[in-house]
Amino acid sequence: MSEHPKKPNPIPNSLVDLFVTDILQKNGISKKDIKDKITDDKKQAIKELVEDLSKQVESFVNSNSNKGSQK
Template structure:
């Protein structure tokens, strides 16, 4: 499943995700330009699959009835 196939109604804007990721990496002393060229094809695929899985989990959570969300707290 491609991330672009997922419904967009509850999607987190890409700009927000980019900001969070870049801020986290910067705080941990990671230079994005140095890292981009060092990821293997396998690592890129694993990261893509992780993002897709997390996106599906977030969508499922957002789509839950409100009563389940209150009980989870």
Template sequence: MMADQKKPNGIPNSIIDLLVNDLFKKNGINTEEVKDQITDDKKQAIRDLVEDLSKQVDTFLNSNNTKKNSSTDK
């Protein structure tokens, strides 16, 4: 994940990285060790899940922006 990317109306990836790393640290998970244990199928499933969730978030944010814009236009 690139730390300097930011989606419009979204959360900067650097914040996501920080939160995920903090969560892993609190639960005693070493990311380097885990990377070697995940199969390629699981990695692809995780990528697909993240992509699907990102699309859902974008849809949600766009629908909220549309609702806000239509309510302010009145």
């Protein structure tokens, strides 16, 4: 066996798309509205936010994996 713990599978993009689409529909927002009204600055801010959250999640998962392997 490998000494490295198995990394959990990342959340599939299709699942993320489903959740986002569902939330937007519940709030009466269509994809066309988003494409027409969002500015380039907001797009960049959202991309940076997603990257930051991804890093935080990866760090959290890795720290929990390390704690579990020490027991």
